[in-house]
Amino acid sequence: MSRPGEFDLIARIRARVSQRKDVILGIGDDAALLKVPAGKLLAVATDTLNSGVHFPVDTAPADIGWKALAVNLSDLAAMGAQPAWCTLSLSLPDSDACWLDGFLDGFLELAKHHDVALVGGDTTRGPLSIGVTVHGFVDPEENLRRNAAKVGDGIWVTGTLGDAAAALVQWKSGHHIDPFLRQRLDRPTPRIEAGLALVGVAHAVIDISDGLLADLGHVCAASAVGAEVDLDAIPSSITLTSMFDAGQRRYLMAGGGDDYELCFTAPPDARLAIAATAERCDVAMTRIGVIVEGERVRAVLEDRSEWTSQHVGYDHFG
């Protein structure tokens, strides 16, 4: 069987992308031409996934495709942005149409769900690496930034934490990986609807990619505040609870990355609005702490003793 060339691969991608009215010119020219709605700001985020670094080397192509777009959409969710377009840079060790088709299955499934049009990109030969840039829209007056946390705000998270890190622990140990945990690692859910619904309700928002305490640290640094997190209040999935003891869970939930849930702060009087938002978006929103004066992120246990783990999330060069 002959290997498809670069332009065959691009044609294969182009044949499957969906359209949007605001894509004036999509794949096939030197650049895409796009129409941003009047009165909106453009939100742009970019994230690259490298094989063996951002996903286990045995990850299915469709899951890699899903995750490459999901982690980028998660950044838009954390800005309260409505997704619109993306570009895709694929580095492939060789030209493998079968791998590409699988990759596109996952990538385009998620794109379709959020009405995101793939408008351009490039394919090159190299170690497996996927670079995605996403574009969305926000209101100039109302959007969600890291620097907006205020003393007295509650600290909240969506969904459950620690599942993705638990799957990685199982994968690294060579044991059986629980299918639910593996799904959470391979197919994170970008909280787009929750991000949009939190505009006007939340103060600061960030998505949890490096680990709760590390990412909350970014919020605190940007907002010049401190945080106190009740470790025993962090929500965990039934699977995580059944498979890991309390000490392991704390470590996974507070330090593990790759969950792509949202962490946000909101004033005390927003409780009812948050409850309504959670119900409407069909995702749990749990209060796990409070923004305080200072600059430290303190993690405390139920008995108010302080957690002393030095683990503060993932640094690619740490």
Next chain:
Amino acid sequence: MSRPGEFDLIARIRARVSQRKDVILGIGDDAALLKVPAGKLLAVATDTLNSGVHFPVDTAPADIGWKALAVNLSDLAAMGAQPAWCTLSLSLPDSDACWLDGFLDGFLELAKHHDVALVGGDTTRGPLSIGVTVHGFVDPEENLRRNAAKVGDGIWVTGTLGDAAAALVQWKSGHHIDPFLRQRLDRPTPRIEAGLALVGVAHAVIDISDGLLADLGHVCAASAVGAEVDLDAIPSSITLTSMFDAGQRRYLMAGGGDDYELCFTAPPDARLAIAATAERCDVAMTRIGVIVEGERVRAVLEDRSEWTSQHVGYDHFG
């Protein structure tokens, strides 16, 4: 000496980027927030460079930085777009502040020249790879597309061709690389001013990255026309002419990629306007052929005999 972490690298980048008024929120949040001018379309292009594929492994960090942005700006030039912003995804084998500083020297020198603001990106550990996405603006009514070539149009190129491919030939042979040719390979000039000036003058435009005949082939396919190129009319630099014989030059100029000059088509009555544009932009614009009916790109010699080289440019998986 301790190695800087991921966030130190990002801080190092952030400290050096320049600002623009339309960057509402730059590096440091989950996404950048940007303001597209009213009435303009957004032009988006993305290109990734992998070490050893898109540049020789011994390329200086500053030259890699320059080239990573230049090849992307070249895509905007080919759309007649005014550059505005870019994002940068850096995969580095290890955290090397010295390499990064050199890379930024070249990248930001070119960014400053074209008033391009670096607004976001990510750094990850992996084989050396640089992904850039550029954003610019075009007029909705007047922009330069590949599908606009018309029968009877002249075919034109900016600058000289073959220099970058010649440098690669010298590099691969292990011989001394002529400094001028090496400069043309390492520091291509994105023809932004020429692209902007050609709006309203040229019909179809493409930048030459895969090789003249291959890229002209893309224009012909998109426009449903053929082309006849006079190989002996293609402009070559004094250095290329002095170091390579006519047969070698034809091969390098017609088939060699990486020049990042513009190839465009324009109606016969545009000759004077093109001459004026060339003078204003301080770059040669040379007529090298004509758009004809059909779908083939024919390359002919001065005596009207047909060139039969099968070389049609660079395909990453060819």
